[in-house]
Amino acid sequence: MSPRSLFDGASPPLSRDDAQALTKRALSFSKAEQARVVISNSAQGNTRFAVNQVSTSGDATDTVITVQSVFGKRAASASTNKRDDASLKQTVEISERLAKLSPENQELMPELGPQKYLDVDGWAASSAALDPAGRVSAVRRVTDPSAQAGLVATGFIEADADVTAIATSAGLFAYGRLTGTSMTTTVRTADGQGSGWAGAAHSDWSKIDASALGQHAIDKAIRSREPVAIEPGRYTVVLEPTAVGNLIQLLGFAMNARNADEGRSFFTKPGGGNKIGLKVMDERVTLASDPADPDTKAYAFTPEGMAVKPTTWIKDGVVQTLSYDRYWAQKQGKEPTPFIRALRMSGGSGGVDELVASTDRGILVTRFWYIRPVDQRTILYTGLTRDGTFLIENGKVTKAVKNFRFNESPIFLLNNLEAMGEPVRVSASEDGGPGLAIVVPPIKAHDFNFTSLSDAI
């Protein structure tokens, strides 16, 4: 068994055999025509730091058992986090009682039988072993140099270690393990006139270099001091990989086949149908998901127990498929295609520096913040730049500029693409947690729509 500091003293993570035994026990209480049991056994540790010291931290473990019961076309579910027989039995009974009272759902699909899954082990020992002392050690690799430089560091480390098991009355059994870690830091100048961010996320904590993140954020904080205001408008932008991830992940949420077919999506084809087979962005762009990709490991099954396979969403700018649930896939004569919490975008070579060097005048963006939908018809979102926004002139970063609000769509962005660098794994979640696993390049694009200035630093 791997080191299990996240499970310190509590029950260790559920083994395959123990998980299977627990699902069998829960299913043995079922009187429904069909049933499914989902077990989520998790441990999480986190440490926050602010003003150069640890502020709060926490370690927690839990096991949630969800039972779905089905009678004909009637279904309902119930969950508990108690594992004893009486509680399991009671949870099964609640789901059965609710199912019987529920009206028929003509779209309900039968529970799945045995499935074949990709062999993915997303468990990294370094992540499961990240205890409070290990987290504090990483914190100090940021706070110590920040304090020495007269700067103020704030940030967050999270480590998750999860086991998921699924079993159905039709004989399906799925078992998977997945760790996830992230570290993000915002370093500010003592006078509040500069702010720099750096972050990383990976299933394997040993891939995250706390000292390098600290140095990166410190450098940004110093360089971003006393930003000047320049007029909002349409600019050529160089987006660092994190900023690209912030926007590209929004596409994943929008690629739902049913919404497109129903006429309420960007992927709706005017006149009828959807945009599968149509070119919607620059031909250099390919977007794909693979749960076995070492940099974007994800579960090889969905909560229903459906197998998750490598999927190409966009190839050379052309829509290859959208996400189909089992019902809509059957109705449309398509393969069920689940949304996957892993995304990889195509790219080129080189990094941010090369993109900057090729730019006469433009804006360099570290990351975006508070990104919210404005118009689903165009996947238009609004949000702001944050923690390191700079002017590029004649191939060089010349000065820090005030933050901008944008109103822009990842679709427009990827149509206005000029160049891409080498893709890297980023931490693109808003809250700094492990989030969706995403690998994206830095990109350069023209006519990015900045609509107003912000005084925020």
Place this chain on the structure above:
Amino acid sequence: MDSSRRDFLITSGAAAAALGLTSVARPAAAAERWLAGVTPGDPTIRELAFYGIEAAKSAGAQYADVRVAENRSQRIFTREDRVQALNDSETFGIGVRVLANGAWGFAAGSELTKDSVARLAKQAVAQAGANKSAMIRPVVLAPVTPTKNGTWDTPIEIDPFSVAIEEKVQLLLDANAAALKVNGARFVQSAMFFLRERKTLATSDGTFVVQTIYRAQPTMNITAISADRTDFQTRQSNDIAPRGLGYEHVRDAKLVENATKWATEAVQKLSAKPVEVGKYDLVLHPTHLWLTIHESIAHPTELDRAMGFEANYAGTSFVSPPEKMLGQFRYGPEFMNIQGDRMQKGSLSAIGWDDEGVQPDTFLVIKNGIVNDYQTTREQALWLDWWYKKTGRETRSHGCSYSQSWSDVQFQRMPNISLLPGEKDLGWDDLIAATDNGIAIVGDGSFSIDQQRFNAQFGGQLFYEIKGGKIAGMLKDVAYQMRTPDFWNSMDMIGGPKSYFMGGAFNDGKGQPSQSNAVSHGCVPSRFRQINVINTGRKGNA
């Protein structure tokens, strides 16, 4: 555990089952162990909680609190003529927080035994020990008067978990059918969410309080699609706010009647006139304004943000540093008063004691337009000791400590933050009648604000052109952009007490890992002069 308690539990469970109700019955075998302890005030919980406190003290903690929580929630999701999902969940667990040598530690688990609680206490103290190696300033807590034995329940009329599931499902399906009868309304989704949280808190100061908190929210979202499939518009039911109420809130929402109105409005939006960009006087309905208050007043007056503690996620605040803001910074006009409270009936933040045993008070964050106070916890209140001494107030926490569950550590979360009504008895129609060239906005929509809460952009549900004091027609693709202090200082008219409405959100995110807080914001219709309006519509077939 005495036998009468056990009998009661079995009987009530069986009765509930016979009636087809969804109340969780407590089986006898479990009752003999720990599960029976979910009843408020049960001596077993008390014993376990103080056992945890003693274990923490023995391990070296100077302060400790133990929270035991049982959450029961129910969710029903429908679309058109069918139920998509029906789920009943419970979660039960314990969190131990300690302060040892000036550093915090927290550990939580779902195994509710003495051994487990003692282990969590030791784990939390060991964690605090690790954290101490990165400590510069030790944490000190403001004093609190302990409550030895307190109980508080959300005042509800109908326990949502006692209402038959058939009634709930039928109500949603009837509302869906009413919406779909409107020509042009193509899709409808509706849902109900209910929560009952039984929360017990014990602290090493001697506090022991048991609270039962309820929340309820019905929602609908109706989509209208143009005949040529080049446009679609939605109407969300967000004039029915989530509330700290029981099932009576769902019945009062009149979903079936309102569904027709909302669907009609969704269809009207398809043919609404696209807004011309420019500066307009905005008349904002309370169903919209609550969110603007939430983002541009409630968040920036959280003291942890102002002091830099949330810089890595939610951000800092332009209302900083406190010594240059308190008593000095003009947020808005003289008639602007913003109140913090956890008292208002039906509000989402209402509670008897916060998650560190403080009885909340009611306080003015903005008084006569000037910054007057911040939202605080025990750790934070002492940071403003100088201000409270200067103004002759007690240095005490305002009772803003909150955790979303037993498995998360508590920290500062906003109480209800509300715009108090004006003295004149004005209403929505009076503000429109007084406006020559403007836009009226109903319901909250898209929202986004920067990390110091200066620059914000808000959409809405419905937009109306105002010409010469009258509604001249519907607009679409409207959003306004603002700079917070300029925006609030442009406010020149507000409604009176009769126009007061409480909006709110179930899921306000803050902290890392992000925690959801449920909060209400009361307000009145208000007018803002010459605000920048943009058009958000763009051609989609790029």
